[in-house]
Amino acid sequence: MSVNKKYLFVVVGPTAVGKTAMGIELAQHFQTEIISADSRQVYRQMELGTAKPDQVEMAAARHHFVNVMNIDNEFNAGQFEDEALQLLDNLFLKNDTVLMVGGSGLYVKALCDGIDEMPKIDPMIREKLNKQKEAEGLGSLVRKLAELDPAYYQIVDQNNPQRIIRALEVIESSGLTYSYFRTQKKAKRSFEIIKVGLELPREILYKRIDNRMDLMIEKGLFEEAAELFPKRHLNALQTVGYSEIFRYLEGEYDKEEAIRLLKRNSRRYAKRQLTWFKKDESTQWFSPSQFSEIIAYLDNQSNIQNIN
Numbered sequence: 001m002s003v004n005k006k007y008l009f010v011v012v013g014p015t016a017v018g019k020t021a022m023g024i025e026l027a028q029h030f031q032t033e034i035i036s037a038d039s040r041q042v043y044r045q046m047e048l049g050t051a052k053p054d055q056v057e058m059a060a061a062r063h064h065f066v067n068v069m070n071i072d073n074e075f076n077a078g079q080f081e082d083e084a085l086q087l088l089d090n091l092f093l094k095n096d097t098v099l100m101v102g103g104s105g106l107y108v109k110a111l112c113d114g115i116d117e118m119p120k121i122d123p124m125i126r127e128k129l130n131k132q133k134e135a136e137g138l139g140s141l142v143r144k145l146a147e148l149d150p151a152y153y154q155i156v157d158q159n160n161p162q163r164i165i166r167a168l169e170v171i172e173s174s175g176l177t178y179s180y181f182r183t184q185k186k187a188k189r190s191f192e193i194i195k196v197g198l199e200l201p202r203e204i205l206y207k208r209i210d211n212r213m214d215l216m217i218e219k220g221l222f223e224e225a226a227e228l229f230p231k232r233h234l235n236a237l238q239t240v241g242y243s244e245i246f247r248y249l250e251g252e253y254d255k256e257e258a259i260r261l262l263k264r265n266s267r268r269y270a271k272r273q274l275t276w277f278k279k280d281e282s283t284q285w286f287s288p289s290q291f292s293e294i295i296a297y298l299d300n301q302s303n304i305q306n307i308n
Contacts, residue, residue: 006092006191007302011101012037012108012277013198014270016208018288020053022198023101025291026298027061032095035084036065037102037111040239043071045228048221049241051212071228071236081110092191097302105155105276112195114187119174129165129172141168149177155276159243159265162235194301195283196294199274209266217259221245240265 009026013019027034036042040050044067053063064087069075084100091098100111109115133141141164146153148171156163167178174181200208213221225245228237232246244265248258277283286294 005096007097008088008112008189008191008193009097009099009298009302010037010108010112010193010195010283011099011198012105012195012283013103014205014273015051015103015266016212016270017198017200017205019101019103019198020051020057022288022291022294023099024053024057024061026294027099029295030095030097030099030298032097032099033062033064033091035087035098035100035111036063037080037100037104037107038065039075039077039080039104039107040236041066041102042069042075043067043236044069045071046224046236046242048216048219048224049239051216071231071234074235077104077106077110078115080107081115084111088191103273105273108277109182112186112189112193116181118170118181119176121169121173125169125172126165129168133161133165138164141165144168149179151179152177152182155272155279157239157269157272159240159269160238162238192302193282194298195280196297197277197283197285198288199285200287205270206267209270210263213259213263213266216241217262222255222258225249240269 009030011019011023011026023034036053038050040046041052042065043050046052052066057063058066065080065084088098100108102108129141138159138161141161142153142158145156145164145167149167152167156167158164170176170178170181199205221241222245225242226249228242229246229249231237232242237243237246241262244258244261247253248255253261284297286297
């Protein structure tokens with residue numbers, strides 16, 4: 001292997017599968033740092049609902065893009081791509097390998113493949129869609145997306161109004177599906193990319209999701225959401241783990257129903273994550289318990305021998 005060749009090792013998978021723990025183990029093994037590919041962990045005020053690495057985990061391996069933004073500020077995949085590429089330039093000066101760990105498929109795609117060039121959007125279309133959401137609810141837009149672009153509907157976070165409206169405004173502005181623009185030519189990168197995915201049998205994963213949600217609630221998830229309630233209109237908070245509690249706080253249903261929805265929607269989100277990541281045939285899948293097998297795979301694919 002050329003001494004100048006650089007590698008980005010990517011660890012993906014559904015929520016609660018064990019990506020954080022695996023990322024830390026790999027970072028320690030390869031003596032490198034972690035880029036977090038999570039569209040919500042970037043925000044400082046969202047602690048419990050985003051399952052961020054805790055202080056011990058943050059100390060065990062250096063993480064980037066965690067707790068770097070205020071929820072009042074917008075941060076998107078395009079910004080992540082630009083800032084992460086700049087960061088990689090610096091990290092590769094001292095490391096042959098860097099890790100990216102996360103479950104936000106669009107962020108992973110942005111850094112690995114680049115963001116697809118989208119058509120210009122008529123502002124009137126965006127305004128019309130926002131008015132429809134206010135008048136008829138997000139569900140009406142989700143149903144519309146399912147009809148117009150079923151492929152993207154299967155993988156999009158259906159609780160995220162920004163992404164639903166973004167897809168529909170592209171469709172209405174161009175006459176083409178959002179999926180069409182997402183499958184354009186990949187950007188060239190100066191580093192090699194090797195991807196591994198973590199998966200568990202569905203019944204085990206769902207049990208872990210339910211247990212983690214119980215732990216989040218025990219630690220104060222409802223109280224955290226109550227503090228953020230006045231800012232519930234912000235895009236950062238339009239996500240599983242907060243939306244359900246906001247609706248409870250608005251009196252739409254009781255706490256028991258809120259907890260049921262938190263768990264159900266988290267399981268559904270995990271299913272969409274797997275659908276997204278499984279489409280990438282370059283990803284090699286492992287159980288979270290297969291640390292040594294993952295090391296062997298990464299060593300073999302990159303020809304790096306860095307045994308501590």
